[in-house]
Amino acid sequence: MSANHHVITPAAIARHPLVRQTKDAIQALDDISIDIGHYHLSLLNALWMAMVVILAFALAQGCSKLARRLVRQIKGLDPTQMELGEKGVTLGVWAFAFLATIDALGISLTAFTVFSGAFGLAIGFGLQKTFGNLIAGIIILMDRSIKPGDVIAVNDGTMGVVRKIGIRAATVTALDNREYLIPNEILMTSQVENWSYSSREVSISVPVGISYDSDLDLAEKLLLEAAHSVERVLATPAPSVIVSALGPSSIDLTVSVWILDPERGVGGIRSQVLKAALRLFKENGVEIPFPQQDLRLRNSEGLQALAGMARRPDPAG
Incomplete structure (x- = not known):
């Protein structure tokens, strides 16, 4: 063996200054400790636990994002099934990460059972709404009563429009682009109108009143023409007009139209139909009445005296 050839032995590594300093630092961290019963808690253990928890959290977050991305790439899933699949894989990843962290930290399951009982009691009182919304969201997705993309x-x-059904709340985007976070429990326990549950075709009623002196058949024809002139109104089912009431000042008509895009709102449809109807009414002499009342005076001695005074000639004249 050459004299210049050095053999690195474990004893030589142990005598290295950097190794000795590392050992001294570890021993110093371990000396800062407290004993609770049979458990020895030191600063070294605390740092190790914090590092394991941070690493497990980062891995779980990354794996859940990757799992959700893989679920989105599965073909043949509708938005509801995709949302439910994403929630399932997310809960599975976090449950596995939690159990793996417990095992890595060496926490006794017996001790954890006692702790989990107290922790579960605290959750029952403090986080019952959160877990209630979680279960409500899963039920909503499973029975497909409300789905992402529905108009409610x-x-x-x-x-x-329902954009997302999350763990705690559903995200609903209104027509003015404001986003509302509605708790899942409200969607499950309250009355909710789903305008696109089985079909996206929605009927809209537009009330119109015409004068009793107007031609009723002509008014119905003009209202149908006004409804057909609006771009969003469907040709099938066709618009219709009915006489809904004979009011004190007008004949009340109702125009029913159908649209296929309720997420764009219904106020614009009513406005366009009424504007077109007003223009056609003016062009064809159909009157829109204003409230009016007939005043009838009964015959009495007082009225007769007033009438006589009115007919009496003016002395100054």
């Missing part, structure tokens, strides 16, 4: 109207007046 909640009983508080909120209307828009």
Whole structure:
């Protein structure tokens, strides 16, 4: 063996200054500790636990994003099945990461069972709404009553397109591009109008009143013409006009039209139909009445005296 050839032995590595400094630092961190029963808790253990938790959190977050991306690439899934699949893989990844972290930290499952009982009680009181919304969201996705892309109207007046059904709430984008976060429990327990549950064809009623002196048949013809002139109104089912009431000042008509894009709103449809109807009414002499009342005075002695005074000639004249 050559004299210039050095053999690196474990003893030589252990005597290296950097190795000795590292060992001294580890020992110093381990000396900063407290004992609780049979458990020895040191600063070294705390740093190790924090590093494991951070690493597990980062890996779980990355794996859940990758799993959701893979689910989106599966062909043949509708938006509801895709949303449900993403939630399932996300919960699975985080559950596995949690159990793996517990195993890596060497926490006894017996001790964890006792701790989980107290922790579960705290969750039951403090996070019951969160878990309730989670279960409600899963139920909504499973029974397909509300799906991403549906147009819904909640009983508080909120209307828009469902963009996402999350763990806690559903994201609904209104016509003015404002986004509402509606808790899943509200969607499951309250009355919700789903305008696109089985079909995207939606009927809209537009009330119109005409004078009793107007030609009723002509008015119906002009209203149908006004409805057909609006771009968003469907030709099939065709628009229709009915006499809904004989009001005190007008004949009340109702124009029914059908649209295929409720997510764009219904106020614009009513406005366009009424504007076209007003223009056609003016061109064809159909009157839109204004409220009016007939005043009838009963015959009495007081009225006769007033009438006599009115007929009496003016002395100054």
